[in-house]
Amino acid sequence: MTDLHDDSLDLPEQHRVRLAKRARLLAEGRDPYPVSVPVTHTIAQVRAAHPDLEPGAETDDVVGVAGRVVHLRNTGKLCFVSLADGAGERLQVMLSLAEVGEESLEAFKDDVDLGDHLFAHGRVISSRRGELSVLADDWQLAAKALRPLPTLHKESSEENRVRRRYLDLIARPAAREMVRVRSAVVRSLREELHQRGFIEVETPILQTQPGGAAARPFVTHMNAYDIDLYMRIAPELFLKRAVVGGIERVFELNRIFRNEGADSTHSPEFAMLEAYQAYGDYQTVATLVRELVQAAAVAAFGSTTVTLADGTEYDVGGDWPQIEMYSATSEAMGTTITPETPLEELMTLADAAGLEVNPAHVIPGKVSELLFEHYVGDHLVEPTFVLHYPVDTSPLVRAHRSQPGVVEKWDLYVRGVELATGYSELVDPVVQRERFEAQALLAAKGDHDAMRVDEDFLEAMEHGMPPMGGFGMGLDRLLMALTGQGIRETILFPLVKPR
RNA sequence: GGGCCUCUAGCUCAAUCGGUAGAGCAGCGGACUUUUAAUCCGUGGGUUGUGGGUUCGAGCCCCACGGGGCCCA
Numbered sequence: 001m002t003d004l005h006d007d008s009l010d011l012p013e014q015h016r017v018r019l020a021k022r023a024r025l026l027a028e029g030r031d032p033y034p035v036s037v038p039v040t041h042t043i044a045q046v047r048a049a050h051p052d053l054e055p056g057a058e059t060d061d062v063v064g065v066a067g068r069v070v071h072l073r074n075t076g077k078l079c080f081v082s083l084a085d086g087a088g089e090r091l092q093v094m095l096s097l098a099e100v101g102e103e104s105l106e107a108f109k110d111d112v113d114l115g116d117h118l119f120a121h122g123r124v125i126s127s128r129r130g131e132l133s134v135l136a137d138d139w140q141l142a143a144k145a146l147r148p149l150p151t152l153h154k155e156s157s158e159e160n161r162v163r164r165r166y167l168d169l170i171a172r173p174a175a176r177e178m179v180r181v182r183s184a185v186v187r188s189l190r191e192e193l194h195q196r197g198f199i200e201v202e203t204p205i206l207q208t209q210p211g212g213a214a215a216r217p218f219v220t221h222m223n224a225y226d227i228d229l230y231m232r233i234a235p236e237l238f239l240k241r242a243v244v245g246g247i248e249r250v251f252e253l254n255r256i257f258r259n260e261g262a263d264s265t266h267s268p269e270f271a272m273l274e275a276y277q278a279y280g281d282y283q284t285v286a287t288l289v290r291e292l293v294q295a296a297a298v299a300a301f302g303s304t305t306v307t308l309a310d311g312t313e314y315d316v317g318g319d320w321p322q323i324e325m326y327s328a329t330s331e332a333m334g335t336t337i338t339p340e341t342p343l344e345e346l347m348t349l350a351d352a353a354g355l356e357v358n359p360a361h362v363i364p365g366k367v368s369e370l371l372f373e374h375y376v377g378d379h380l381v382e383p384t385f386v387l388h389y390p391v392d393t394s395p396l397v398r399a400h401r402s403q404p405g406v407v408e409k410w411d412l413y414v415r416g417v418e419l420a421t422g423y424s425e426l427v428d429p430v431v432q433r434e435r436f437e438a439q440a441l442l443a444a445k446g447d448h449d450a451m452r453v454d455e456d457f458l459e460a461m462e463h464g465m466p467p468m469g470g471f472g473m474g475l476d477r478l479l480m481a482l483t484g485q486g487i488r489e490t491i492l493f494p495l496v497k498p499r
Numbered sequence: 500g501g502g503c504c505u506c507u508a509g510c511u512c513a514a515u516c517g518g519u520a521g522a523g524c525a526g527c528g529g530a531c532u533u534u535u536a537a538u539c540c541g542u543g544g545g546u547u548g549u550g551g552g553u554u555c556g557a558g559c560c561c562c563a564c565g566g567g568g569c570c571c572a
Binding site for chain 1: 500508509510511512523524525526527530531532534535537538543544548565566567568569572
C-alpha cells in the first residue's frame, strides 16, 4: 500500500494492511470506530428467543446485533460471519447479494477482517444446515481491529496467556469460565457473611507499620510527609481495632501484598478474606469457614462436589475432620513430640527427615511445624482442620484454655495446601505486648518475617477487646482448591516480568 | 536461591549427524449464493530471545544475559 509511512514498514504485513483499511475508511467518510451502533438484542437474547428453529426456517424478527468476528466464510455472492459476545456465545450473520446489494457486499469483503467488531441488522433465520443466523439487510463496522486474532484452534502459550489475557479470554472458554467462577465465589462469600450479620469494611493498605502476619512487606515512599510506608501484609490489626470500636462482626475482602517469591502457588499480590466475630472462638469460625467454602462451591458449580482441572472430582461437602498437630505428627513419625520436646531432639528429627532448617527458624515451635508439614500436612487430601499450634509461632493467638504450650488455632488443609487459618484471638494486652517483644527479638536475630511491637495497636487493645474468633482465607487459594488450577490462572491479570 | 526444560513467521508448532529455515491457521490475488477450522487455484511473509565464542559453515555445539514453564528448597 502506498499511503503508509516509512516507520510502519517494520510492522507485520497483517497490521499494515489493516492500518491501510482504517485510513481508507476514514478517507471515504466511513467511521471505523463509530460512537455507537443500534444494537437491539444481545447475541444471547437472540439465541434464547429462538432455541430450536427448523433448518431453513425464517422469522419476521428483525434484530440489530454486534459482536467480534471470529469466523469469516465467503462463498462468492454469500458471506457467513460468526460473531462472538463476551461470554463466548456465538451467532452467525449471513450477507447475501440479494439482500444487501453488490456495493454493500463488496464493501463487506474489502473492509471486514477477523477480530473486528461488527454490527448487523436483519431478520432472524435458520440456515439450510440449521445454524441460527441473522440474514443481514444492513451492516456496519463497530470497531476495526488492527492486529490479527490468534488462531482460535490452539491454546496460547503459557506466557501469552498471562501477558495478553484478553486474547486468552477470546480464545479459551476455560479462561472465561475462571472469571465467572471467581466472581461467583466472591459474591457468595460476601452474601453469606452479610446474611450472618457481618459488616464489610476497608482498612488501610498503606501502613506506617506492617503487621498481622509473618511476611516481608513491600516498602514505598510518601512524598508529602517524606516517610516510608509499607503495603499491608494483612488487615488483621485494623480489623481488630474495628472490633474494639464495637463493630462486633467485621470482615474485609481485598488485596494484600507480600514481598516474596512468585511461583505456581504464590503471587506477590493476592486477595484475602479476614473476618472477626466477637464472642466467638476458633471453633465458631471453623464452622463459619466450612459453610462459606461449601456455599461458594454451590454458588460457582451448583454442588459441593467440584471437578478439578485434571478431571478428578473433589467433594468439599459434609463435616470436615479435625486433627491435632502434635499428635498427628507423632503418629506419622512414630516418635512422640509435644510442646515440651527440647529443641535438640526436634533438630535431630528434622535432620533424620532430611529437612533443612533456616537458622532464623531454629525455635521449637517452628521446627515442630516443619515436621508436621513434612510428615502430615503435605499428604492431607480431604479438607482437614489441623488444631493447636505451638505458642512461639502464633503471636496473635490466645493460649489454649486447658492444654499447655499450644494455642487455640487451626489451619485448614485442602489437598495438601493451607487454605485458611483461624484463631481464638488473643485479647489480653499485657500478654500481647510480651508476644510482640519475643517477635522483636527474632527480628533482631535476622528473621525478616518476624512481627514488630505495634504500640498503636496495643493502645487500642488496652481499651478492652472482647473475646473473639477470627480467620483468614486466601481467595486465590480457595479458587485453586475448587478448580485445581494454578494461582496465575485464578488471577485475571497476574504480575508478569517485563520483557 | 538450586536443578531441569523452553524461546523459530501474526498465532500454534516442525527442521534427521552442524550443510539452502518449513507446515497448519491467519494474510495477499483470484473462483464460488447455505458455510461450520468451508473448498479450489495462485502467492508474499524470518535479525531463529539478546550478546559473544567454536567452525569452511550454527536454529542446532559452547559461554553469558533476559523471558516463560516444571520440580526442589
